[in-house]
Amino acid sequence: MSQILFEIPKVEIMGSGHLACPGCGATMAMRYALKALGRKTVVVIPACCWSIIDGAAPYSVLGVPVFHTAFETAASTATGIKAGFVAQGKTDINVLAWAGDGGTFDIGFQSLSGAAERNEDIIYVCYDNEAYMNTGIQRSSATPQGAWTTTTPVQNPKSRPKKNIVDALAAHHIPYIATASVSYPDDFIRKLRKAKSMKGMRFLHILSPCPPGWKSQAEDSVKIARLAVECCVFPLYEVHDGRRYNLTHKPKGLPVKEYLKLQGRFRHLSDADIEKIQTEVDHNWRTLQRRVEFSTEIDTRSDVSDQGATK
Amino acid sequence: MKRVLEAQLDKYFNPQTTAEIKVIEGTHAASHAAKLARVKTISAYPITPQTSIVELLSEMCASGDLEAQFIKVESEHSAMACLIGAEATGARSFTATSSQGLLLMHEVLHWAAAARLPIVMVNVNRALAPPWNIWTDQTDSLAQRDTGWIQFYAESNQEVLDTILMAYRLGEQVMLPVMINMDAFFLSHTAEPVAIPKQNLVDEFLPAYRPEFTLDVNDPRAFGGLTKPDRYMEFRYNIQKAMETAARLIPTVAEEYDYLIGRHHGTQVEEYRTEDAEYLLVTSGTITGTTRIVVDQFRDQGVPLGLLKIRTFRPFPDQAIRNAVAHVKKIGVIDRNISFGSGGIFFNEIKAAIYNAKVHPLLNGYVAGLGGRDVTPSVITDIAEHLIKSKQGKDLIWIGVKK
Numbered sequence: 001m002s003q004i005l006f007e008i009p010k011v012e013i014m015g016s017g018h019l020a021c022p023g024c025g026a027t028m029a030m031r032y033a034l035k036a037l038g039r040k041t042v043v044v045i046p047a048c049c050w051s052i053i054d055g056a057a058p059y060s061v062l063g064v065p066v067f068h069t070a071f072e073t074a075a076s077t078a079t080g081i082k083a084g085f086v087a088q089g090k091t092d093i094n095v096l097a098w099a100g101d102g103g104t105f106d107i108g109f110q111s112l113s114g115a116a117e118r119n120e121d122i123i124y125v126c127y128d129n130e131a132y133m134n135t136g137i138q139r140s141s142a143t144p145q146g147a148w149t150t151t152t153p154v155q156n157p158k159s160r161p162k163k164n165i166v167d168a169l170a171a172h173h174i175p176y177i178a179t180a181s182v183s184y185p186d187d188f189i190r191k192l193r194k195a196k197s198m199k200g201m202r203f204l205h206i207l208s209p210c211p212p213g214w215k216s217q218a219e220d221s222v223k224i225a226r227l228a229v230e231c232c233v234f235p236l237y238e239v240h241d242g243r244r245y246n247l248t249h250k251p252k253g254l255p256v257k258e259y260l261k262l263q264g265r266f267r268h269l270s271d272a273d274i275e276k277i278q279t280e281v282d283h284n285w286r287t288l289q290r291r292v293e294f295s296t297e298i299d300t301r302s303d304v305s306d307q308g309a310t311k
Numbered sequence: 312m313k314r315v316l317e318a319q320l321d322k323y324f325n326p327q328t329t330a331e332i333k334v335i336e337g338t339h340a341a342s343h344a345a346k347l348a349r350v351k352t353i354s355a356y357p358i359t360p361q362t363s364i365v366e367l368l369s370e371m372c373a374s375g376d377l378e379a380q381f382i383k384v385e386s387e388h389s390a391m392a393c394l395i396g397a398e399a400t401g402a403r404s405f406t407a408t409s410s411q412g413l414l415l416m417h418e419v420l421h422w423a424a425a426a427r428l429p430i431v432m433v434n435v436n437r438a439l440a441p442p443w444n445i446w447t448d449q450t451d452s453l454a455q456r457d458t459g460w461i462q463f464y465a466e467s468n469q470e471v472l473d474t475i476l477m478a479y480r481l482g483e484q485v486m487l488p489v490m491i492n493m494d495a496f497f498l499s500h501t502a503e504p505v506a507i508p509k510q511n512l513v514d515e516f517l518p519a520y521r522p523e524f525t526l527d528v529n530d531p532r533a534f535g536g537l538t539k540p541d542r543y544m545e546f547r548y549n550i551q552k553a554m555e556t557a558a559r560l561i562p563t564v565a566e567e568y569d570y571l572i573g574r575h576h577g578t579q580v581e582e583y584r585t586e587d588a589e590y591l592l593v594t595s596g597t598i599t600g601t602t603r604i605v606v607d608q609f610r611d612q613g614v615p616l617g618l619l620k621i622r623t624f625r626p627f628p629d630q631a632i633r634n635a636v637a638h639v640k641k642i643g644v645i646d647r648n649i650s651f652g653s654g655g656i657f658f659n660e661i662k663a664a665i666y667n668a669k670v671h672p673l674l675n676g677y678v679a680g681l682g683g684r685d686v687t688p689s690v691i692t693d694i695a696e697h698l699i700k701s702k703q704g705k706d707l708i709w710i711g712v713k714k
Contacts, residue, residue, distance in 0.1 A: 051537065055536065056538065058533075060533035062533070064531050065527060067399055067526060068533070073419065080382065080396025081396035084380075084397035084401065084404075086380055087352050087378075088351065088400065111388070
């Protein structure tokens with residue numbers, strides 16, 4: 001990690017008066033994202049918590065144009081907006097698709113995959129609160145193994161592991177993918193700025209604590225998101241061209257229990273369950289490390305990001 | 312008769328307004344119309360028999376004949392979502408689909424209309440599965456009845472081209488999307504002479520798209536946000552008002568098109584030999600052309616049979632229908648579609664339209680030609696004879712069902 005003093009931009013493009021719950025990670029994420037991207041940005045919001053957070057018509061908390069769209073269309077609508085601007089010679093506008101995990105991992109996955117395969121010139125951010133929170137905490141394919149939701153009650157918690165969305169996007173060979181956390185705003189803003197400087201499909205996966213859905217304390221959100229990183233549950237890294245991996249923060253490697261114990265959604269887990277989750281986290285972390293190591297050997301001459309940059 | 316036909320042809324293919332006469336299929340007539348409209352964004356997904364529309368547009372874009380962004384999406388749902396985004400930036404856009412593809416779009420068709428985005432789409436009327444069938448049937452587009460899209464039904468390839476140009480003009484004036492329907496194969500893959508109007512005349516008829524509100528980083532607004540019961544209903548009221556305005560504007564747009572380019576295909580309806588008609592057949596799409604021949608034959612024999620062609624399904628031409636039926640004794644509606652549990656869809660709309668009319672002629676509903684089964688002059692002759700003999704109106708009469 002760089003020790004150079006990093007300054008968070010003072011500009012506040014997102015105003016006050018949003019409708020999010022206290023301690024909402026998705027709200028912090030939007031605030032930072034707009035600080036990084038600036039006012040020449042159009043935000044596309046499919047059905048998700050942010051369709052409410054922005055405020056009821058005629059109010060909007062965002063200081064940039066917002067286009068609300070159907071649940072599964074964040075990527076396709078954003079694609080069209082970009083194309084519409086380009087067709088009119090407006091080539092310098094960031095089009096930001098801003099979707100939850102349901103709209104990204106599940107119902108919007110097809111249109112996201114299509115946009116990624118075509119290398120559309122958009123920035124897609126998934127703020128991942130790991131369930132359908134806006135409809136009242138139902139499981140999604142982003143819900144972690146063992147978690148309680150209203151459709152995975154404690155007698156039968158989620159049995160399957162969380163879908164690895166970064167791997168899925170990496171398989172599309174897009175120029176830039178990054179994970180980011182609201183607990184590391186410097187890293188977050190650097191990644192959004194980097195994404196802004198690039199062309200083609202850029203995807204950011206943000207873990208977004210949700211106090212009502214995670215059964216956690218609002219004041220713990222930043223702490224929980226930090227523990228997710230330090231326990232290697234949600235490492236901070238980048239993937240260039242779908243194959244060159246690099247870590248942007250070296251996690252402390254704390255026991256995963258530290259992360260789980262602050263969240264009521266994991267309260268029912270036995271020590272054996274937690275051990276199983278630890279094993280899974282360890283495996284994923286080692287896989288990521290190997291990818292990072294292997295990345296130095298990759299010949300970059302056929303990088304797709306070059307194609308993105310010259311588009 | 313021959314001289315009349317020649318005079319009509321001269322008007323139809325007016326050399327003053329025509330750049331070129333091409334012998335082309337309906338699909339290519341649609342592609343040429345999109346080019347003439349100077350669309351800026353196209354997004355489409357392939358489905359038979361729509362494909363040749365977008366294939367030709369792809370070639371036009373690749374050769375630089377058409378300067379448009381063409382997004383080759385992974386589904387019809389994304390095609391429409393894409394255009395919703397593009398149109399919201401102020402870019403004129405176009406797509407085409409058919410059958411299952413149109414059904415997949417259903418959710419976003421509502422979105423396009425309620426977001427007041429005047430996208431223009433060609434739908435090739437094709438039957439729905441199962442069983443698989445790629446031939447013509449109108450149930451696909453009629454199932455989109457309540458989406459807020461203006462719907463036209465075309466009889467000829469020339470009408471497809473002309474109606475697309477009029478659709479942009481109309482849609483952009485009332486801020487509603489427009490769907491132009493053509494019958495699978497009978498139009499989509501049948502070559503006819505089509506007059507391509509001169510670009511400068513089209514430009515005069517159809518100025519650049521300049522909507523009042525767009526996505527603009529210098530004037531940020533939120534579009535489509537949560538709207539509570541105290542405000543939502545007015546949005547719906549405004550869509551209905553826009554439909555009513557469209558109904559009033561369609562004759563004007565048709566007149567302006569006729570004035571500049573020299574062709575008129577009717578307003579919301581077209582009446583054919585309805586003077587003193589006692590019996591009236593009501594049709595839409597390509598069945599109309601065949602029915603004209605049958606009407607001529609009956610007229611030659613002194614039977615007062617007329618034809619009413621429905622051009623717009625939404626807005627529905629209630630008043631035009633009430634006017635057209637004011638003096639007839641018997642009406643037969645021919646539907647190439649079916650609403651299960653009810654009957655022919657045009658029939659039901661017409662029945663509803665004349666309920667509040669002063670006169671109530673006998674009304675028969677005929678369902679024929681589903682899934683592309685031929686509706687020949689002899690089939691229509693049978694229908695006309697049945698109608699003339701009818702003593703009591705009947706809601707649903709199946710034509711040619713094999714026992």
